[in-house]
Amino acid sequence: MTVFGLNGDDVRQSVAGVGPVGDADGAAERFARAAWSGIVEPGDSMAGFLVSAAGASAALTMLVEHWSVDRIVAVLGPDTGVDDLGSMLDRALARWRPRLDSRATLRHLRLAALCRTILVTPGDPGWPDRLGDLGPHEPLALWLRGRTDALRETSRSFAVVGARAATHYGEHVAGEAGSGLAGRGFVVVSGAAYGIDGMAHRAALAVDGTTVAFLAGGVDRPYPSGHASLIGRIIETGAIASEVPCGGAPSKWRFLQRNRLIAAVADATVVLEAGWRSGSLNTAGHAAALGRPLGAVPGPVTSPASAGCHRLIREFGAVCVTTVDEMAELVGEPIVMTESRAGERSSEETRVLDALSGRSPRSAADVASRSGLPVDTVQSVLGFLELEDRVAERSGGWVYLPRAK
Numbered sequence: 001m002t003v004f005g006l007n008g009d010d011v012r013q014s015v016a017g018v019g020p021v022g023d024a025d026g027a028a029e030r031f032a033r034a035a036w037s038g039i040v041e042p043g044d045s046m047a048g049f050l051v052s053a054a055g056a057s058a059a060l061t062m063l064v065e066h067w068s069v070d071r072i073v074a075v076l077g078p079d080t081g082v083d084d085l086g087s088m089l090d091r092a093l094a095r096w097r098p099r100l101d102s103r104a105t106l107r108h109l110r111l112a113a114l115c116r117t118i119l120v121t122p123g124d125p126g127w128p129d130r131l132g133d134l135g136p137h138e139p140l141a142l143w144l145r146g147r148t149d150a151l152r153e154t155s156r157s158f159a160v161v162g163a164r165a166a167t168h169y170g171e172h173v174a175g176e177a178g179s180g181l182a183g184r185g186f187v188v189v190s191g192a193a194y195g196i197d198g199m200a201h202r203a204a205l206a207v208d209g210t211t212v213a214f215l216a217g218g219v220d221r222p223y224p225s226g227h228a229s230l231i232g233r234i235i236e237t238g239a240i241a242s243e244v245p246c247g248g249a250p251s252k253w254r255f256l257q258r259n260r261l262i263a264a265v266a267d268a269t270v271v272l273e274a275g276w277r278s279g280s281l282n283t284a285g286h287a288a289a290l291g292r293p294l295g296a297v298p299g300p301v302t303s304p305a306s307a308g309c310h311r312l313i314r315e316f317g318a319v320c321v322t323t324v325d326e327m328a329e330l331v332g333e334p335i336v337m338t339e340s341r342a343g344e345r346s347s348e349e350t351r352v353l354d355a356l357s358g359r360s361p362r363s364a365a366d367v368a369s370r371s372g373l374p375v376d377t378v379q380s381v382l383g384f385l386e387l388e389d390r391v392a393e394r395s396g397g398w399v400y401l402p403r404a405k
Helices: 008-018 024-039 045-054 056-064 069-076 085-099 102-114 129-137 168-183 196-206 225-237 252-265 280-289 304-315 324-329 347-355 364-371 375-387
Strands: 118-120 142-146 157-161 187-190 211-214 239-242 268-271 294-296 391-394 397-400
Touching: 008 024, 008 102, 008 118, 024 045, 024 056, 024 085, 024 102, 024 118, 045 056, 045 069, 045 085, 045 129, 056 069, 056 085, 069 085, 102 118, 129 252, 142 225, 157 168, 157 196, 157 252, 157 280, 168 187, 168 196, 168 304, 168 324, 168 375, 187 196, 187 252, 196 211, 196 225, 211 225, 211 252, 225 239, 252 280, 268 280, 268 304, 280 294, 280 304, 294 304, 347 364, 347 375, 364 375, 364 397, 375 391
Parallel strands: 157 187, 157 268, 187 211, 211 239, 268 294
Antiparallel strands: 118 142, 142 239, 391 397
């Protein structure tokens, strides 16, 4: 048996450095899926259909040997369920053939072995079953660094996503969500980006929880580079994964396709802060399309950074969630009734409330001066207190709202 011009022994040797090899047929399938991951772009439904129908190795042979469209259609049979299959295959072959290069596949495998990357494919013990809900858009393989069982643990997980240019309020909420959900035993899934993603990962790590990051480029190229240290910490206790082979560069299209994986593996998705056109809304769209529970955290109505969350609640049926309890309720966990938080306020909340007036609006800077706290801390605390209807923002600043009797 030959695969991509390589004999059986060469195939087995090339995949040996990236996980279990299995028998000759298993090694051929794993090598072929590694090759396909470099030939097609993430989410290519025609590649998913062909590999599912014929097998990765056989489908690769069709491509390498330049089978005609008619010959491929004849092998697949008449009952494929795909309309206009011939023309779709013709267009697909045209975009795949420029990337036919066995040397590229061998290079990807060598790079993966050097950085201790594992190739995970459907049917492996570490493959998340929920990815099958993507149908023909299911990834053909995943390249993983970290704990090989971390992806399976996403059977109990939350996707926590939001704006890269997060506000202090958004980061505060992300910290509460990441630590709270991880403390409840959920795996926190996100994309390792700046802002909300990074804070959610850090908060989960801070309570010794498990967190998984899906990247848009190769797992040997931490992105963004400013999160190289954070990604290294995620690898130690959780995992990072990508359907792009090692050496692959992140691109706008790959970020959008990466988002479907985040939504697919999680029990539910929560958007913590997002602008009107935020990429986080793309993740929310995938979650909704898959029938996954979707939550959104509201923010100040004057904040553009929360406009996307308000849009999800108003136009797309997202559930308004303000606490970790309410997030967990999305997946059927009961809310744990506790005493009112008024009796257990943090010192920062108490100082901010003491610095406010019920009649005269005061700016965040004024409250910071009166309370002895940094302005950014005051802004974050005010955002939370506004969610509890303890404060309100007026034209001249913030006022204290007494509790209704």
